[in-house]
Amino acid sequence: GPAVEFEGVSFRYRESGRNALHEVSFGVPARGLTAIVGPSGAGKSTLFRLVERFYEPDSGRVLLYGADAASMPLHRVRRLTGHVEQDHPLMRGTVRDNLVYACPSAGEDDIAEALRLVRLDRAVERLPERLDTELGDGGRGLSGGERQRLAVARALLSRPSIVLLDEASANLDADTEAELRGVVASISRERAVVTIAHRLSTVMEADRIVVMEDGRVRAVGTHRDLMRRD
Numbered sequence: 744g745p746a747v748e749f750e751g752v753s754f755r756y757r758e759s760g761r762n763a764l765h766e767v768s769f770g771v772p773a774r775g776l777t778a779i780v781g782p783s784g785a786g787k788s789t790l791f792r793l794v795e796r797f798y799e800p801d802s803g804r805v806l807l808y809g810a811d812a813a814s815m816p817l818h819r820v821r822r823l824t825g826h827v828e829q830d831h832p833l834m835r836g837t838v839r840d841n842l843v844y845a846c847p848s849a850g851e852d853d854i855a856e857a858l859r860l861v862r863l864d865r866a867v868e869r870l871p872e873r874l875d876t877e878l879g880d881g882g883r884g885l886s887g888g889e890r891q892r893l894a895v896a897r898a899l900l901s902r903p904s905i906v907l908l909d910e911a912s913a914n915l916d917a918d919t920e921a922e923l924r925g926v927v928a929s930i931s932r933e934r935a936v937v938t939i940a941h942r943l944s945t946v947m948e949a950d951r952i953v954v955m956e957d958g959r960v961r962a963v964g965t966h967r968d969l970m971r972r973d
């Protein structure tokens with residue numbers, strides 16, 4: 744069955760009184776890339792927060808592998824999901840140090856596997872932030888694309904089955920974006936990957952696209968289905 748199912752989910756932020764979601768229903772298959780597309784304020788990030796159970800729906804249900812997230816232990820919900828945080832700061836030290844710091848319970852195997860998946864396996868001893876005082880071979884800093892992939896590796900450390908990726912906040916050049924897309928396509932072969940994007944044009948390769956506007960689902964389909972509709 745699907746990794747995530749939103750069943751008639753409505754949600755209002757108490758703090759602002761904003762109705763962020765209105766009876767949202769759609770499914771995220773257990774394998775493949777699902778893209779949520781829509782303008783700022785459409786409710787995309789709110790969907791992520793409900794999947795990770797930072798909030799619970801006012802009505803409707805969020806199902807994770809068929810079980811209501813609201814009745815699952817929180818640690819189980821968090822173990823199922825990995826969130827790629829774009830603006831997570833890098834610390835001094837090696838790529839390995841950064842991963843251990845992000846997830847102290849991760850073992851060498853988890854680190855090796857996460858780096859392999861993002862094609863950074865040979866970078867484990869590199870220093871993401873090269874300092875001028877650190878000369879020599881080990882001192883090469885990471886490029887923007889490598890940092891991006893390190894952010895993905897960080898999210899993969901706990902071996903989540905559902906990966907949430909916020910592309911909308913990333914400011915990537917064309918090469919970096921292509922690298923990241925390659926990695927995302929390959930990791931989505933074995934797990935559910937959900938990505939947020941502002942524009943349809945950046946998620947051509949998604950297996951399923953969910954178009955959101957004003958807290959509502961406007962359309963669901965492949966890129967081709969959605970182009971035909973316009």
Ligand code: ADP
Binds near residue numbers: 758782783
């Ligand atoms: P994005 O388009 O990437 O979602 P926004 O500018 O809409 O960016 O939001 C930036 C941040 O501000 C988000 O973390 C969002 O949750 C938060 N935010 C947006 N609207 C409000 C609000 N009315 N009250 C409090 N926080 C908000």
Ligand code: ADP
Binds near residue numbers: 789
């Ligand atoms: P998107 O990710 O599509 O930009 P959001 O899910 O961030 O949209 O926001 C949906 C609606 O909820 C917007 O009206 C936004 O202002 C509001 N909102 C988002 N985050 C918060 C928050 N933390 N507190 C209050 N209102 C918020």
